[in-house]
């Protein structure tokens with residue numbers, strides 16, 4: 001890995017919007033002059049990689065999206081033994097030396113997932129408002145220790161009786177002031193702020 005590449009992890013429960021967040025974030029990064037690439041992790045398939053390639057057609061070269069089939073629990077591939085992901089990142093950087101941002105999407109997981117610091121410089125944890133406003137109160141390292149907690153699907157909060165003020169206040173409380181961002185990954189709402197925070201880590205890690 002080269003020092004001028006920011007390596008970013010994106011974790012969260014199954015279906016919380018990790019892929020959608022990446023698909024919304026990549027165009028924002030490209031508009032800022034960044035050259036991102038994406039590595040997805042699925043246990044048995046390359047489903048997410050295919051989705052990202054399709055969704056970002058014409059925006060991101062499909063060759064810059066790689067799917068890792070972990071064959072095991074997502075924690076293993078991004079936390080305990082990130083060998084496959086390290087290899088995928090190294091191969092991408094070898095083929096495309098201009099890459100300055102590697103986005104690693106973990107497989108869907110529970111609340112205990114974190115990323116190995118060997119693999120990423122910082123990581124986002126994505127929650128879904130439809131999982132309930134109680135989620136931040138459940139804590140777990142993903143919620144408390146991630147560099148940035150994203151509360152996604154804010155558009156559907158009223159329909160699933162999630163009070164965003166309660167969810168955000170509880171998240172702020174359990175995270176002791178670490179960043180909490182609200183997003184709608186389908187419209188891009190909140191994504192500029194996600195990109196701002198990502199960039200602030202680039203400064204801090206180089």
Ligand SMILES: Nc1nc2c(ncn2[C@@H]2O[C@H](COP(=O)(O)OP(=O)(O)OP(=O)(O)O)[C@@H](O)[C@H]2O)c(=O)[nH]1
Nearest residue numbers: 013014015016017018019020108152153184185186
């Ligand atoms: N309304 C709404 N739907 C969203 C939002 N973000 C994602 N979705 C939808 O939620 C579903 C799951 O989104 P994904 O991005 O596939 O979630 P994921 O976390 O990558 O899922 P896994 O990889 O299976 O764990 C899809 O139908 C998305 O279109 C959002 O902000 N608002």
